[in-house]
Amino acid sequence: MRRNTLIIILIILIVMAPSCKNKKQSDEVIGQRAQQICEKSLILDSHIDWPEYVLDKPEDISMQTVNGDFDLVRARKGGLDAVLSVVFISPEYETAKGRLMVDSMLKLIRHYPETYPDKFALAITPADVKKNFERKLFSLIPCLENGSPVGDDPGYLTYLKNQGIAYITLCHSKTNQISDSNFDADRRWNGLSPAGTGLIKEMNRLGIIIDISHSSDSTVSQAVRLSEAPIIASHSSCRYFVPGFERNLPDDLIKAIAEKRGVVMVNFCTQFLDSVCMNNTAEIQNLLNSKKLSYDSKEGSELIAEFGKTHRLICDSKQLVDHIEHIIEVAGIDYVGLGSDFDGVGPLKPSDVPDVSGYPVIVSELLRRGYSEIDIEKILSGNFLRVWDDVIAMAGSLNNSTGKEE
Ligand SMILES: [Zn+2]
Numbered sequence: 001m002r003r004n005t006l007i008i009i010l011i012i013l014i015v016m017a018p019s020c021k022n023k024k025q026s027d028e029v030i031g032q033r034a035q036q037i038c039e040k041s042l043i044l045d046s047h048i049d050w051p052e053y054v055l056d057k058p059e060d061i062s063m064q065t066v067n068g069d070f071d072l073v074r075a076r077k078g079g080l081d082a083v084l085s086v087v088f089i090s091p092e093y094e095t096a097k098g099r100l101m102v103d104s105m106l107k108l109i110r111h112y113p114e115t116y117p118d119k120f121a122l123a124i125t126p127a128d129v130k131k132n133f134e135r136k137l138f139s140l141i142p143c144l145e146n147g148s149p150v151g152d153d154p155g156y157l158t159y160l161k162n163q164g165i166a167y168i169t170l171c172h173s174k175t176n177q178i179s180d181s182n183f184d185a186d187r188r189w190n191g192l193s194p195a196g197t198g199l200i201k202e203m204n205r206l207g208i209i210i211d212i213s214h215s216s217d218s219t220v221s222q223a224v225r226l227s228e229a230p231i232i233a234s235h236s237s238c239r240y241f242v243p244g245f246e247r248n249l250p251d252d253l254i255k256a257i258a259e260k261r262g263v264v265m266v267n268f269c270t271q272f273l274d275s276v277c278m279n280n281t282a283e284i285q286n287l288l289n290s291k292k293l294s295y296d297s298k299e300g301s302e303l304i305a306e307f308g309k310t311h312r313l314i315c316d317s318k319q320l321v322d323h324i325e326h327i328i329e330v331a332g333i334d335y336v337g338l339g340s341d342f343d344g345v346g347p348l349k350p351s352d353v354p355d356v357s358g359y360p361v362i363v364s365e366l367l368r369r370g371y372s373e374i375d376i377e378k379i380l381s382g383n384f385l386r387v388w389d390d391v392i393a394m395a396g397s398l399n400n401s402t403g404k405e406e
Pocket residue numbers: 145213214235344
């Protein structure tokens with residue numbers, strides 16, 4: 001009996017040996033492989049707020065900057081190749097001011113390819129992104145966060161399309177003329193407004209991607225049903241990990257977006273990733289408000305540092321990858337990507353992915369969890385580019401069937 005037991009244990013050890021060896025593959029080896037994958041693969045991030053950040057604190061993003069999460073030096077270090085550059089319009093702006101801001105930020109985005117044609121290039125189609133990648137040029141892709149500048153004139157969408165806007169986030173933190181916002185108690189439209197319904201159809205016809213990050217649940221389910229093309233969440237995570245937080249997507253809406261062949265791009269904000277971080281962030285924010293301090297002031301930073309000694313405010317890339325994996329489990333590998341929200345979330349970033357140099361850390365964690373290079377490349381850009389291609393193809397077929405031209 002004892003001899004049999006010994007033999008069984010020996011057999012188990014022999015069978016287990018290769019997998020134990022694999023598991024012992026050092027972090028260093030995984031890190032090197034991740035770095036190689038990031039260098040050779042096309043990496044696209046679908047939401048970085050650098051234009052607003054740079055307008056506010058001017059610095060040249062073609063070189064290493066002091067502030068902010070994004071510049072070309074750190075992007076190259078992280079293997080990043082293409083960024084949806086967000087034209088962010090505050091919900092406080094009237095239509096006219098919103099349109100002025102659209103033009104200011106578009107000018108800023110274009111400034112880089114015009115000034116540094118050997119480093120940056122504008123991309124207004126997926127083919128541009130791939131071509132720029134082959135030429136080692138960094139792709140800047142304009143997009144609009146908040147459709148409020150459209151006002152009551154759907155014709156403005158054509159202007160935006162002609163300016164190269166790839167996607168429009170229907171609303172921001174306030175309900176607007178298009179849809180209800182998930183940050184706003186005012187749910188006056190119960191989803192999309194009548195004008196918003198018309199704009200969805202017009203965006204389909206023009207080949208502009210519909211982005212439902214910031215929209216209420218009702219808006220998301222109506223938009224996904226109404227749109228003929230796939231839709232995206234450019235920077236949203238999973239509600240599964242932060243129950244009750246409507247800014248993240250519940251499983252049924254993740255599935256609905258995937259069934260329409262769209263994509264959910266995971267937001268890196270630690271508040272979105274972890275419910276403990278969410279609650280503690282709310283507590284420190286109230287504390288800052290009560291003392292009338294901003295988080296980036298000296299006193300504010302000191303208060304946050306003190307609070308952080310006893311309260312978890314940030315998590316790391318493991319929780320971020322948990323969200324990626326959850327979307328894969330709920331919907332499949334073809335429906336997830338990266339939409340960091342860098343330059344838009346202040347200090348609330350994963351401890352090991354603090355800026356655009358951090359994509360290899362995410363890839364390392366995906367490798368550790370057994371994802372293949374093919375799957376990783378889908379997450380890094382393949383899924384988003386597929387959706388964008390489909391949106392443009394759908395616009396072509398809609399225009400052919402109606403005989404309408406842009
Ligand atoms: Zn946002």
